Amino acid sequence: MxxxxxxxxxxxxxxxxxxxxxxxxxxxxxxxxxxxxxxxxxxxxxxxxxxxxxxxxxxxxxxxxxxxxxxxxxxxxxxxxxxxxxxxxxxxxxxxxxxxxxxxxxxxxxxxxxxxxxxxxxxxxxxxxxxxxxxxxxxxxxxxxxxxxxxxxxxxxxxxxxxxxxxxxxxxxxxxxxxxxxxxxxxxxxxxxxxxxxxxxxxxxxxxxxxxxxxxxxxxxxxxxxxxxxxxxxxxxxxxxxxxxxxxxxxxxxxLGGKSAAIAFDDANLDTLMSSLQSGIFYNAGQVCSAMSRVLVHRSIYDQAVEQAAALADGLSVGHGLENPGLTPVISALQLSRVEEVTSTATQHGSRIAAGGSALDRNGYFMAATILADVDPGSRVAQEEIFGPVVCFTPFDTEDEAIAMANGTEFGLVAGVFTRDLARAHRTARKLRAGQVFVNEWFAGGISTPFGGVGKSGFGREKGLEALFNYVRTKNIAISLK
CATH class of the missing domain: 3.40.605.10 (Aldehyde Dehydrogenase; Chain A, domain 1)
Known part of the structure; x- marks a missing residue:
């Protein structure tokens, strides 16, 4: 060294x-x-x-x-x-x-x-x-x-x-x-x-x-x-x-960036959804381009999902990374200020803070794990990439409505579907505007699965066999034998 x-x-x-x-x-x-x-x-x-x-x-x-x-x-x-x-x-x-x-x-x-x-x-x-x-x-x-x-x-x-x-x-x-x-x-x-x-x-x-x-x-x-x-x-x-x-x-x-949405249908397993929420938005303090930053939930299970999400957020341990806590700090004072500022605008557009909502009073740059409920899908907090431990919950009534909301940003990096209905999962995944769709597990996949976005989430693919061909160019050689 x-x-x-x-x-x-x-x-x-x-x-x-x-x-x-x-x-x-x-x-x-x-x-x-x-x-x-x-x-x-x-x-x-x-x-x-x-x-x-x-x-x-x-x-x-x-x-x-x-x-x-x-x-x-x-x-x-x-x-x-x-x-x-x-x-x-x-x-x-x-x-x-x-x-x-x-x-x-x-x-x-x-x-x-x-x-x-x-x-x-x-x-x-x-x-x-x-x-x-x-x-x-x-x-x-x-x-x-x-x-x-x-x-x-x-x-x-x-x-x-x-x-x-x-x-x-x-x-x-x-x-x-x-x-x-x-x-x-x-x-x-x-x-x-x-x-x-x-x-x-x-x-x-x-x-x-x-x-x-x-x-x-x-x-x-x-x-x-x-x-x-x-x-x-x-x-x-x-x-x-x-x-x-x-x-x-x-x-x-x-x-590039993302503002990725998970759609939880009426038959979604809420324990599975909460497990994905914990890794999808609170891992690395939400500083993940493919974070689960929006959750669209069928109205029949919406209140229960928000209640469980708030309990999850409030129950996370907080500390220095060396302690391996459930919630770590954001990268800098500037990033903390930005996350807090964007989050603070949410209530002005009708959102309800179900958990968190502000920086924590302690040494370091810690933002509370934040659950925003009843978020207007067209509001700033639902459209901008926050890059912090902040997730937006919004109810929906129909499949088409959920898909329209999920596709309703300039981004298209990843998306998620939570349902026990395999046909609906396939159907919804095909309609989502994203480079990768997770079904019943956020961040499913790995090094071998192609990753990249559409729209303002960028172009080209990393990971998997497909990525290798981003690093070479094709030359054609034609030889006349006459």
Whole structure:
């Protein structure tokens, strides 16, 4: 760890080396569970970015990964997975402290990161083209080629897992990658550099830089040295990146926000619904793009569902992530202020606060687990992504009404259906405007299931076999034999 941490400073991983910030620049990192300074992180600038891009390009042009025997590339990915597991305990502790999430969730992120490398490592030698019949006078076939240099901007809510989610398929396909880590919690993701280094990933194939989004983030996505952009984050930032990418015409993969709804029909199992509610909106303090942020409940069971949800929210233990409580803090004072501000507008539009509703009076950045009942589906709180432990309950009478409300936002990331009627579940799932639909279990699925949205939730897919083909482009080769 000595190269990674130097004099209390978390350093950047630049083309196989651990480096300080440009001109010694650094930035503080807080512990949101205490509201106190935790550590400092090196701050990359123009010089580091230029070196990272040049090294990535040189590595790609040499074919260090792209021309590697696919079986060897697969074994390399498996070594990375093993090394990630070696740092999971120490990395989980740091990630817990800097992000505020529970220690269990932080360690799970490193395990999930390892699984991404295993999953795509198993595909590295299976990226196969196809032969196209054009008659006896031609031989025609396709090959898949890596893009080149992939620029990847990672959000703060699941930095280690999301970094691996994009990094693993990109490397499996033979790309080089420059990762821009989140400013609020850059330490855990930087530790992935340790695993890459120890697994002998070619120097230059990956750089992980912490820098200001409006500075090196903006310069990264507009650089003509970049061949692909992968972004996970907010809609406004995604729109800004797409505008920047339009000039050099850089292909982009966008995973943006959500305001996802679960529909609970009259035959829904309320215990199942409450279990999904606990993980769907209170896990990681609701700071999840695919959070279960709206619950539409048939009027016949609506009052009972709201009552049980309020009891669930009021009964959650609250504490620092190291305690593995039911509710952890949000990432920062600014985020807490935003969550509280948006929530406070709900009652002005007829909503009723069934539980929570405000910040908690304690050290750190804690928002009470909040249940808003009788929420107008057109109100701000039902339309905007809050990114906090706040869920909106709204009653419905008919199936068509529920589907219309669920589809009634600009987002379309995920959705959910709770019913014992299998035919209704299939029928409703087909009509929901979302990239993924959960039936009777929020967050059902895993690494092998494609993930991504429609509308302002973005485009392209991460996870699963489908994601791998976001990191290659098809070349057709037609040969006349005449």
């Amino acid at each position: 000595s190269d990674f941490l130097k004099n209390g400073l978390a350093r950047n991983y630049l083309a196989g080396r651990w480096v300080d910030g440009d001109n010694g620049a650094s930035m503080p990192v807080e512990d949101p569970g205490l509201g106190e300074h935790l550590a400092d992180a090196a701050l990359a600038g123009d010089q580091s970015l230029a070196q990272a891009l040049d090294s990535a390009r040189a590595t790609f042009e040499r074919g260090d990964l792209a021309d590697m025997n696919p079986h060897a590339r697969s074994r390399l990915m498996m070594r990375v997975a093993a090394e990630i597991r070696e740092i999971a305990k120490e990395g989980g502790d740091l990630l817990c402290r800097e992000s505020g999430k529970s220690l269990e969730a932080a360690e799970d992120e490193f395990e999930e990161a390892a699984q991404y490398f295993e999953y795509y490592g198993g595909m590295a030698d299976k990226i196969e083209g196809k032969s196209i019949p054009l008659g006896p006078d031609y031989a025609d076939y396709t090959v898949y080629e890596p893009y080149g240099v992939s620029a990847q901007i990672v959000p703060w809510n699941f930095p280690v897992s999301i970094a691996a989610r994009s990094l693993a398929p990109a490397l499996a396909a033979g790309n080089s990658v420059v990762v821009k880590s989140p400013e609020l919690d850059p330490i855990g993701i930087a530790m992935l550099g340790l695993a890459l280094e120890r697994a002998d990933v070619p120097a230059g194939a990956v750089s992980i830089l912490n820098g200001v989004g409006s500075d090196i983030g903006a310069k990264l996505v507009s650089s003509p040295k970049v061949d692909q952009i992968v972004f996970t984050g907010s809609v406004p930032t995604g729109q800004a990146i797409l505008r920047a990418a339009a000039g050099p015409v850089i292909p982009s993969l966008m995973e």
